[in-house]
Amino acid sequence: MTEKKTLKRFASVFLTSSLIVGALAGCGSKEEGTSTDSGGSTSDDTSEVIKIGANLELSGAVASYGSSIGKGAELAVEEINAAGGIDGKKIELVKVDNKSENSEATNAAIKLATQDKVAAMIAPATSGNVIATAQIANQYKIPTVTASGTAPNVTENEDGSINDFVFRTCFIDPFQGVVAANFATEELKAKNVAIYADNSSDYAKGLAAAFKEQIEANGGTVVKEEAYVADDVDFKSTLTNIKSANPDFVFIPGYYEEVGLIVKQARELGIDVPLMGADGWDSPTLVELAGKDALNNTFITNHYSSQDPDETIQSFVDAFEAKFSEAPNAFHALGYDTVYYIVDAIKRAGSADGEAIQKALAETTDLSLITGTFSVDEKHNPVKSATVLEYVDGNQQFNSKVNP
C-alpha cells in the first residue's frame, strides 16, 4: 500500500518536474528567438535575416501542389542568398505544413505571424486554403502571396472589397477559360462545343462560365453542358450523351483524378475530338489514369512550360534539375517566382515592414519572371500570359503562348 503511494508520488514528482523542465526549455528557445529578433523588429537595419513564411500543403490531399511550391521557393531562396541576399541580409524560409486543410491553414498562418514573426508569407496552394489565411494576413498586416490560388475571390471579396494583404503570382481562373475558348475557335476551328465540368469545385465552375461566355462571343455554339461531382468513377452514361450531341471540341475543367478517367472513358466510347482542360490536369497521375494513347489530341492551358525555348526559362530548368533531379512543373516555377516577387517588393520597399512591402507588391510593374512578365492590377492580380500545352504520347509539348 505505502509502496504504491510512494510510487505514485514519485511518478507525480517526476511528471511535474519534467513539465517544468519542458516549459523552461520552451522559454529558453523563445527568448533566444526574440533576442535575435528584438533588435530587428523595430528597426530592420540591424536584423541579420529576413524571414519568409511558407504555409503549404506538405501532406494531405493536394500534397503534390504544396511540396512542389516549396521546392521552387527553396531554390529561389538559395539563389538569392548566394547572390548576397537583400541588401546584405539573408532570407530564411520557414515552412509550415497545413495538411491540405482549411483550419490547419489558418493555424499555420497564426503561427507564422505570431511565433516566427515573418516579414511576408507564401500562402497555400489551393484557393480555399488561401481564403482561410486571408483574415490573419490582414489582421497582422503580413503581405501574403499565393503561388497557385487561382480563384477570383482569393484577392477580391464578394462585396467587391480587396483583401489588402493578399496577392498572387498566378493568373485567375476566368482567364484560363477565355484562353481555352480562343484557342478552340482560332487554332482548332471548333464551332460546336460541349462542356463537362466538375460541379463540386468553384474552380471548374468559374472556368466553365468564362469559357462559355467567350466561345459564344467568338460565334461558337455550346451544344451540350454536363457536370459531374468529385470522386465519381463512372462517366460513361454522361459521355454517351455528349457524344450523341456531336461536338467538335469538349472543354473539361476539373482536377486530374477525375479527368484522367473521363478522358479514358471518352476515348473508349469513340469520342475522338480534341479535349481541353486547364492547370488542374497538370499531374503525372493524369497520364497513368488516362493512358498515353487516350491523351493524344488533348490540350491544357498552364502557367508555363519547361519546354518553352525562352532562355531564362531554360536556365531555370537547368538549375532546378541540377538541385532536385526532376523537370520543374508549373507549381515549382510558381513557387520560385513567388519568392522573387516578394523579394523584389522588399527591395523596393527598402524595409521588412509589412505595410511597406504591401505597397510595393501592389505597385509592381513589368516584373519579368519565369512564368511571364507581369504588372499587378488594382485587384491584386498579375496581368500575364498563359501557355497552351499539348499532350503527345503522354508528354506535355509546348504549343503556344497566349497574351491577355
Next chain:
Amino acid sequence: MEWLQQLVNGISLGSIYALIALGYTMVYGIIKLINFAHGDVFMLGAFIGFYAIARWDLGFFPALIIAMLLCAIIGVIIERVAYKRLRNATRIAALITAIGVSLLIEYTVIFFRGASPEAYPEVFANKSINILGANISSISIVILAVTVVLMILLHFIVHKTKIGKAMRAVSHDADAARLMGINVDNTISATFAIGSALAGAAGVIFGLYYTRIEPLMGVLPGLKAFVAAVLGGIGSIPGAMTGGLVLGVVETIVSALGYSLWRDAAAFVILILILILKPSGIFGKNTREKV
C-alpha cells in the same frame, strides 16, 4: 443507338454492384448481420489485384484468383475476430462492430500506403468493338463473362454441394441445423469466405474497368450494393443479382436523361421507396433459398 450504348454502360456498372451485393445478402441470410466491412473487403481485393498485376507481373486471371483467395481468408478472419463472439449479442452491437471494422480496414490501408490513388495497369489491349453503333470495350465483355461465370459457380455451390446445403440449412434455422450435426461455425465461415471472395473479384474487375483505386473507394459502391441487396430482397441470391443490375441500369438512365448530379441520390431514393413500399424487396417474399 444511344440507348443500346447506355444499356451496355448500365449492365457493366450493375454487374459490379451485383457481385458486391451477393456478399451482403449471403451474410445477412445466414447471421442477420449487415456486414458494413464488406465494401472494404472489395477495396482490399482491388489493391491485392493491383499489386499482383503491377508488382508481381501476373496476368489478369492469376491476379483475380489471388485476390479472391486472400479476400476469402480476410473475410474469415474478420468473422472469427470481430463477429463470432457477438453472435448472441444484440443486432445493433454487431452492426456497430461492422462499422468499426470497416473504418479499421480503411485507415490501416491509409496508414501503410497513404491515401493517394493508384492507376490500374492495362492488362488487356483496350479495343472497342462496334455493335449496332454501341462501342463495347473488350474489358466490358471480360467483366460480363467473369461475372456470369462467378454467379453460375455460386449457384452451383449453393444448390449442388454439401456446404451449400449446410448454408441453406443454417440460414433457415441454425439451432435445428446444429441438432442435425451441421457445424454451424464452419458453415458461417464458409459463407464469409465465399462472399468476400466475390467482393475481391469485384474489386479487381472494378480496378480494371474504372482504373482508379484508392483506400476509400469501397464506401460508396458498398452502400450502393447494400441498396441493391435490399432492392432484390435481402437474403435472396437471385435478388442480389437482379438488384445490382437494376440499380446499375437505373443510375445510367438517370445520367442519360441529363440528371447526372442526381445519380447517387437516385440510388438512395430507391432504398427509401423500397423500404416504405415493399421492405421484403423484389424477391423477398416467396423465396425459400435464403443463404
